[in-house]
Amino acid sequence: MITFIPLTGFLGAGKTTTMTTTALALQEQGHRVAVITNDQGVELVDTKLVRSKLDSVAEVTGGCFCCRFEDLVEAIVGLVGSDNVDIVIAEAVGSCTDLQATVVRPLRQYYGDHMVVAPLTTVVDPLRHLAFERAAQRGEPESDLSYLFRQQLSEADVIAVNKLDTIPAERAETLLTDLRAQYPKATVVGCSATTRQGIDSLLDAWRAPAGNEAVDLDVDYDRYAAAEAQLAWMNQELDLVAANGEFDATAWARAVLDHLSTWAAEHDAVVGHAKLTVETKDGDFTKLSVTRAGEQPTPDREAGGTTDVARAVVNARVACEPEALDRAVSEAVTAADQCAQVVSSATAPVSFKPSYPRPVHRLAPAGA
Template sequence: MITFIPLTGFLGAGKTTTMTATALALQEQGRKVAVITNDQGVELVDTKLVRSKLDSVAEVTGGCFCCKFEDLVEAIVALVSSDDVDTVIAEAVGSCTDLQATVVRPLRQYYGQDMVVAPLTTVVDPLRHLAFARAAERGEPESDLSYLFRQQLTEADVIAVNKLDTISAERAEDLLDSLRKAHPNARVVGYSAGTGEHLGSLLQAWRAPATNGDVRLDIDYDRYAAAEAQLAWMNQELDLTAAGDSFDATTWARTLLEDLSAWALRNDAVIGHAKITVELADGDFAKLSLTESGAEPTLDRAAASAPTGGRAVVNARVACEPDALDSAVTQAVAAADRAAGVTSSATTPVSFKPSYPRPVHRLAPAGA
């Protein structure tokens, strides 16, 4: 019997880090674990990093799990058949919701004889949650993005508050308490996927029965689509060539994200996330990420070598128009080229807005 562990949560919450950290922890317990990444586009930065740490990795691209349900099932079957896995962890697109009805229940109904579906887990960034909460406290009308975030919390069996190391212990406890009061049908756990602190509490929550499976999400799909359409999505590849003997891949990527971060702050553009990998000829790579306008990039992996060239992949999800994101990234690439002594050429410039979500299945709770 296969165990399937579904993760959801807003962009930048740390789903990929959570997925990787828990997969490694489960492997230490003797489980054979595979993971599945998911995105509206193709060429995923996260997949490269995950494959550097785990053997069994698959992608579902070009749409969320609900709209690519058959692709999700095919990915699970392929991983189990080829790698003999017993546990699959899958992270949904960060702008996706209504997963109980469109993914969890269909998997249980149509594949329950071969698969145990673990409680649906919503991963939460505490700073993002506090930002949405402060807007509500000020009496501001609920934005479409905040509406989507709230729906992700409402349908969760487990609310997994990640990155607790980024706030004080007192604020962390207050946040956990407020989430428990607001969502009494969910188990609320706090941890840090980056440091591993309290990660065991999340693993334990997955072993408990689902508590919120009968929830019937009263979701306005027009508003859901509007929330996704607020974000411009860019997946871009660039070929990099050093002007001299070599260049620093980390400096190039850091400069690009710093420039994009400053642009977003000036233009009041919410960054869902922005991630970059720079792949080198010898197989080494650097990865950096950004989850907040005006913030400093996070170094997820540094490249050890000094290359003469490489291939960069940029994934950016920003609340702006696609042409504005195209312009901002073009400007940021130019700044990175100057800082690192690089000549770059874009091979696939792509910015877009997601299409209207049309799930393959949408099942009501049993008995409803």
């Protein structure tokens, strides 16, 4: 019998870091753990980072788990069969919701003889949550993105407030208290996947009964689709060659994301996330990310030294039109090329907006 642990949460919440950190913690306890990444597009920055830390990794691309249910099952079966794992952790696309009805219940109903599905966990960025809360306190109408964010919280069995190391302790305690009052059926855990603070409490929550299993979430799929359609999605590959000797891959990546972050702030464009990897010819790589407009890039990994050639992958999810994101990324790359003395060549821009969510299954709670 294997255990399947589903993660959801808005873009930039730190799901991948949470997944990786908890997988390593479970391995330390003697488990054999695999993970699955998920995205609307292909060429995922996060998958490369996860594979640098874990042996058993799969990905489901081209849509969320709810719309790619058979692909999810195939990935689980493949990992169990090839790597003999006993735990699979999977993170859904950051713009996805209604997972209790479209993923958790179908897995329990159709595969419950072979699989224990752990409580559904929503990973939360505290600063993102506070931003949505401030908008509500100002009396602003609830945006479609805020609606999507609230639905992710409403269906959670476990709410994992991540990145607690980024806010003051008093503020963190107030936030946890407020979430426990707002979502009394959920287990609310504070943690930092980066520092491992609270990770043991999160693992304990996964072993407890699911609190929201019987809740039938009322999802307005038109609003859900509208929220996803506010975001332009880009996955782009680039080949990089030094214009003069060698270049610093981390400096180039930082310049790209600095420029893109500044552009988003100037255009009041919400950044779901912008992530970038640069892999050198010897297999070393840099990974940086931005989760809010105007912020400085955060390094997850930095390549050592310089290189003469490299390959980059950009994943950007920004609330704007696809054509605007194409231009913004192209301008950011041009600026970074000039700064780092690089000649880059890229695949054609492929920004798009997700299609209307059409889950394979949508099951009501037992007895409903």
